[in-house]
Amino acid sequence: MFINLNQNQNLKLFKIISEVAAANNQSVYIVGGFVRDLLMKRKASTDIDFVTEQSGIELAQNVGKEIDPKMKVSVFKTYGTAMIRYKNLDLEFVGARKESYTENSRKPDVEGGTIEDDQKRRDFTINAMAISLNKDNFGELIDPFDGIGDLEKEILRTPLEPAQTYSDDPLRMMRAVRFASTLNFTIEENSLNAIKQEAERIKIVSMERIMVEFNKIMLSKKPSIGLRLMEETGLMKLIIPELIDLKGVEEVEGQTHKDNFYHTLEVVDNISENTDNLWLRWAALLHDIGKAPTKKFVEGTGWTFHGHEFLGSKMVKTLFHKLKLPLNADMKYVQKMVKLSSRPIALITDDASDSALRRLLFDAGEDIEELFTLCKADITTKNSRKQERFKKNFQYVAVKIKEVEEKDQVRNFQPPISGEEIMELFNLKPGREIGILKEKVKEAILEGEIGNDHEEAKRFVIVEAEKLGLTLA
Structure with a gap:
């Protein structure tokens, strides 16, 4: 030919x-x-x-x-x-x-x-x-x-005996999963069984090389294809066991919780329809990572995962270090997204106060839209009426956030009164009092007690300074 x-x-x-x-x-x-x-x-x-x-x-x-x-x-x-x-x-x-x-x-x-x-x-x-x-x-x-x-059959097959092929160079197992995910091909049965058999050999491959392949899986059109294969072959348990810990459904007194591993795969697929941002996709992958260690059954309440976002955000750094991923702004971005991942959900179920919206804006900053993208991806209910209600509530909160942002401008919050000006007002040298007063101004603005305005902030600082025993110069 x-x-x-x-x-x-x-x-x-x-x-x-x-x-x-x-x-x-x-x-x-x-x-x-x-x-x-x-x-x-x-x-x-x-x-x-x-x-x-x-x-x-x-x-x-x-x-x-x-x-x-x-x-x-x-x-x-x-x-x-x-x-x-x-x-x-x-x-x-x-x-x-x-x-x-x-x-x-x-x-x-x-x-x-x-x-x-x-x-x-x-x-x-x-x-x-x-x-x-x-x-x-x-x-x-x-x-x-x-x-x-x-190619015509859309299958992945090794030229020589598969177990030997994967044992010789175990990175090929990750490449098989990556090609299955990026090309939407099926790994031929003998080859799939060989990966299961040789999975432990992945330990001799450097984590940096593994993550190159893993990130290509994460950037594929439907990452769950590769992530499911990693779970099925045992590779995931060897590389990111924290995700496997999310697997399974427990029942106590007739009450169950969802399988958070398969829920996570749905969230990653959902977000991949709306963003090519690798680190936002990582945030989707790790958004529930804290649920396994925080899972608890409470009599009369059912299953709880209190504080899973906070613990999950702390786990991100440990994971990135272990996986040899960058410990820079990208890691901090993923941490922030995991930590804030439930906040918008909480706001759409209540009549959100301006104070709560201001705090979310302050904490999310320039990443507020991407946080909403993550939260929308987190809606995996198959109930169409519930889905519609969530979407309408999200739109409502998005409008309210826009109104609060236009009025109070807290997305990129800078105190309307500087530390230097506070020092001049009270003839102070740098010290803890400056930090205390600036924090009080920030809290007052976020709570809506004063506007994000210089004159209002100055009057507020004078009153609060007197409480600390400070007098104008």
Whole structure:
């Protein structure tokens, strides 16, 4: 079977590489994800991998010279690879190789090989296809494991025996789940059973590499596909056991609670319909993480999860540290979202006071709209009347918040009277009294006792300062 590359936008580049390889007695093939996506008619990848049965570094250097004598070629001698940045493309060149593994490492021993050897070492049949750029068979699809058939069937299958494939490089288990989630493919039964069998091997993979795959699952159109597979195969229990702790329904005196694990997956899918913000999706994943350790049955009340948002927000930092995720503003954002995740829900069930709305605005700040996106995603009831009522209540609270914001401007709250001005009024040096008075001003504004106005705040400070025994300068 031949692939018609004549209409491909990269045809000119492929012809140059073909000619350079021929001039230097080298073979060359396009391999991997680019071939898969081309056959699936997906958006063209900007990463293109080329394999030669000779030196990948030499081929890259010769291609670079042909395109532009000044072109930079990045060489990675340890891996036998070289990269070229060409226009908007990342081109990687590597020599075909055979691999063998030791039990405690996913880093293989490598030796030179043929294109067939190189295809055998790949993770899935749909990624093991190659397109020849050689002059005698330019455009021929080389597909020894029927990857094109698996593309048509939408299944993920390993070229070689699956248990050995996953044991050799356990990251492939996460890649299987990721491709199932991003492509909406099914993991072939033998392969799925092999992942269950080899799941423990994931422990030898660095958490950073695991999280690269996990975040791709989180950014897929329907993340629950991958998250359910991780639960089913045992990978989730090994990577984020805190989520598995949410599984199950207990019954006491005829009263049950919902399964918070499967509820969480619904929330993640719901929010993914409305945002591509990875960290907001993480907030959805972790919004109920504190429910397992706070779950309690109270006689006469039923199941309670008091303080689960507060505990959950504290757990976020521990989790991010363990998962080698960034401990920066992104982590703090997720913490804040988890901590505030139930606040809007509480407001829509009552006749919310302006004071409560001001406090929510103050605490959420610029993230108020994204907090509402999270809370709407949290509505997973199948009762259409309940859903409609929640949505109407959300709209009502959104209107009230807008009114309060326009009137009091507390979203990005800055005290209308500064610490410097307070020091001048009472001839004070920096000290605890300044902090006390500024806090009192903030509380008075949030409670609606005074407006967010300089003159009102100044009069209020003078009265409160007198209570502290301070007198005007």
